[in-house]
Amino acid sequence: MGLPKFTRPKGHDDELCCNLYVANCGPAVGLTIDSITSAFSKFGTVKGVYPADESGSRVIVSYYDENSAQSALKALDRCPCPDLGGRSLHIRYSVQRPQLQVVATDSVEVCLEASELNIPGIYLIHDFVSAQEEEQLLAAVDERPWHSLAKRRVQHYGYEFCYDIRNVNTQHRLGNLPSFVDCILEKIPVFKKLDEAADVSLDQLTVNEYPTGVGLSPHIDTHSAFEGSIYSLSLSGPCIMEFRGSDDRDKERSNSRRRAIYLPPRSMLLLSGEGRYAWQHYIPHHKVDKVKDTVIRRGSRRVSFTFRKVRKGPCQCDYSQFCDSQS
Numbered sequence: 001m002g003l004p005k006f007t008r009p010k011g012h013d014d015e016l017c018c019n020l021y022v023a024n025c026g027p028a029v030g031l032t033i034d035s036i037t038s039a040f041s042k043f044g045t046v047k048g049v050y051p052a053d054e055s056g057s058r059v060i061v062s063y064y065d066e067n068s069a070q071s072a073l074k075a076l077d078r079c080p081c082p083d084l085g086g087r088s089l090h091i092r093y094s095v096q097r098p099q100l101q102v103v104a105t106d107s108v109e110v111c112l113e114a115s116e117l118n119i120p121g122i123y124l125i126h127d128f129v130s131a132q133e134e135e136q137l138l139a140a141v142d143e144r145p146w147h148s149l150a151k152r153r154v155q156h157y158g159y160e161f162c163y164d165i166r167n168v169n170t171q172h173r174l175g176n177l178p179s180f181v182d183c184i185l186e187k188i189p190v191f192k193k194l195d196e197a198a199d200v201s202l203d204q205l206t207v208n209e210y211p212t213g214v215g216l217s218p219h220i221d222t223h224s225a226f227e228g229s230i231y232s233l234s235l236s237g238p239c240i241m242e243f244r245g246s247d248d249r250d251k252e253r254s255n256s257r258r259r260a261i262y263l264p265p266r267s268m269l270l271l272s273g274e275g276r277y278a279w280q281h282y283i284p285h286h287k288v289d290k291v292k293d294t295v296i297r298r299g300s301r302r303v304s305f306t307f308r309k310v311r312k313g314p315c316q317c318d319y320s321q322f323c324d325s326q327s
């Protein structure tokens, strides 16, 4: 049986419940599960004693009855416990995390191909760069200075992207895109076969480095900042990218407007048309992703190269409700 996952109760600290989080208690401090069970059984029938984490010195004592838990907490918290070698325990209430429910309602089938997504304008090409090119691209960015944001690091080329205004300062050009991305830019025109209208002359690059488990909040890239084609190359580690149809305010229906795609390293994603202008994209903050029936661990980092073309005039897209140029 898997380990039950417990957390602190949401409400007031002294709200009654059946489970106690007991610190300074467990095999790592010389107390067996049997001796802990026996000591806590004085206050009522113990349903189970489980490790609270990997430390070996914190356990969850679970009773059938709240009153038993309350009595144990009152008697044993911060008092030397004679049945446990005089050890002083630190005890709080704890509730079981509704984990299965979260997974069930929160998960969305992850597609492997963009065509399965059913979002117009989204395309994915696997193995867009070779393993050797991937290595060279990573080495090139690692030789250059990173700029640290709260949870990830970035580099900007061509134009700087300003996160506070979610836009670029078109008056301040940093220069040409660096020559180490030539091997990518040369191949970009193959997207024309998938999307005739794809922009292939790109002048802005943001490199993002995400540590394991770090994702990206839902957003639509500002319409007035960039033209209609946004390319994102994934390197080093995989992730999933989710999409949310942003006009859907009805929570009941929101699942039908949520889609997800698996982005393996070396794949190139194109967001264009409706997928670029009218769907939010984001990367869930997960350390592992469930893709079909396989659990895939995110690597120690994912590095993405996002190529865009800075817009010089107002956006005139057909999605005015999402367009900052038209509102």
Ligand SMILES: O=C(O)CCC(=O)C(=O)O
Pocket (backbone or CB within 6 Å): 206, 208, 216, 221, 232, 233, 281, 304, 306
């Ligand atoms: O990391 C990525 O693949 C996406 C980055 C992104 O959406 C952005 O910078 O706007």
Ligand SMILES: [Fe+2]
Pocket (backbone or CB within 6 Å): 219, 220, 221, 281
């Ligand atoms: Fe984006």
